[in-house]
Amino acid sequence: GGGSFMATFFGQVDDVKEGINGIKAATKRIHAITDERMLAVSNATEEQLSRELTPLVDKTNRRVKATKELLQRMSDETASAKGTVKQSEFRIRENLANTLMRKFGDVCKDYQREQQRYKSEIQKTVKRQLEIVKPDVTPDEIDTVLRNGGTSEVFRSAILKGAADPIKSAYADVADKYQDVLKLEQSVAELHQMFLDFALLTEQQGELLDQIEYQVKSAGEYIEDGNTDIQYAIQYQKEIRKRYCCLIVIILVI
Template sequence: MRDRLPDLTACRKNDDGDTTVVVEKDHFMDDFFHQVEEIRNSIAKIAQYVEEVKKNHSIILSAPNPEGKIKEELEDLNKEIKKTANKIRTKLKSIEQSFDQDEGGNRTSVELRIRRTQHSVLSRKFVEVMTEFNEAQTLFRERSKGRIQRQLEITGKTTTDDELEEMLESGNPSIFTSDIISDSQITRQALNEIESRHKDIMKLETSIRELHEMFMDMAMFVETQKNCHAVSHLGKGQHTLQACCPPTPKKEWLFQKPADGEQLLRLSESGAAVTAEMTSSNVCRKPKQM
């Protein structure tokens, strides 16, 4: 007798004459959502690390000569954030690269839209948490620079903001103290703090520069300097070039943000924009909403 079980499993008729079709579960989408959850958890982990970084910044700024343990913890947190961020970046880029393949493959348009939407949401969240990290580092740098300026005033050396920046960019902490001679305990403490803060800033410069390079590699920022750049937005599944930025002599960076409240963002697609003024050292400062 012929085995009819496969036929009955694939197509069954009930008493009303209706037909039930058994559809195989799409394991591809299951794997995709598992990857989405992993990325989401990693972003949440970075957000937690950033809060700990801020606490350590406050402790370091509140003490003239903070314990070495606190600075070691801060350095470990910064390394962990960068390591996790690089993993997220790799996964997001891998997902993005798969879109072109899927458009010419057997994936349905619904699945592709779902994946694009998830990718956009994750990208936006990633940009937000890394921007918060960058802002925390930039604020710490500015406050550390302010402490250096005050300690220099204590030793009798008055500097302008431009002079202080030039000193910091030299990379040599002795430039602060070479022409200051005093045997008083207060001044010696001030000199020690100046050198300590300078070392902190040098580490920050490297960290911020690495972060900037990572964003550039992901094309999360769009540089506009004396050029018009179009900003794309999401609408009915189409990416349309819409906005054009006016030419400016300053460097600007555009964060990509959702349009029409959709809360969507691609690594290289956007809606409205957030700009940040750049310094000569390519350090992102003072972000503001447009």
């Protein structure tokens, strides 16, 4: 029935909110890791931050995927229920699902942006380190070094000429950063594919409507639906006020 339909939906809303908040927290931590790495004065600190980054990205990518799949399921279930539940309930559910999709898309973009920022800072660091070996290093050579984990001609030629300690140190640092770059490139590629899938999902939903206006209209429909039974309408209206407040709180909290 309608009650079960909405109860299941609100449980899914809580799960999506939890997923969104988890992605937000991970994004904030990646931002902090990037800042800490920029200020790091020892290889030990950099290595510690790198060890934290990989499992954090893996866990968050799984969370992104699970949340996207849940939103897809919510969308499918809502669409299949059209015509079998009250129009007001259907519209509330459809609109709130669209709002969650939009917020999910926003936090995922922030998450992807922070990964790109971390990668960009690594590239800047590698450039500075390569300039120790070759002051006139080119962007293509930097990219080649990153993709070969330090085992590039730039380093080989420098080592053959008699590797000084700074060159050896730069080589070790670049080799360590290689895995971070690969991890983030893989992560960003996965997110890109998710965004393509997500774009199709949100496109199917049509244009987003203003959340508050939608709820006011839906509440009015609930009252109209109850005109055939006064007592039922009074009780239903009380329930809808409660749900309406919950929806507003959910929207504000997210």
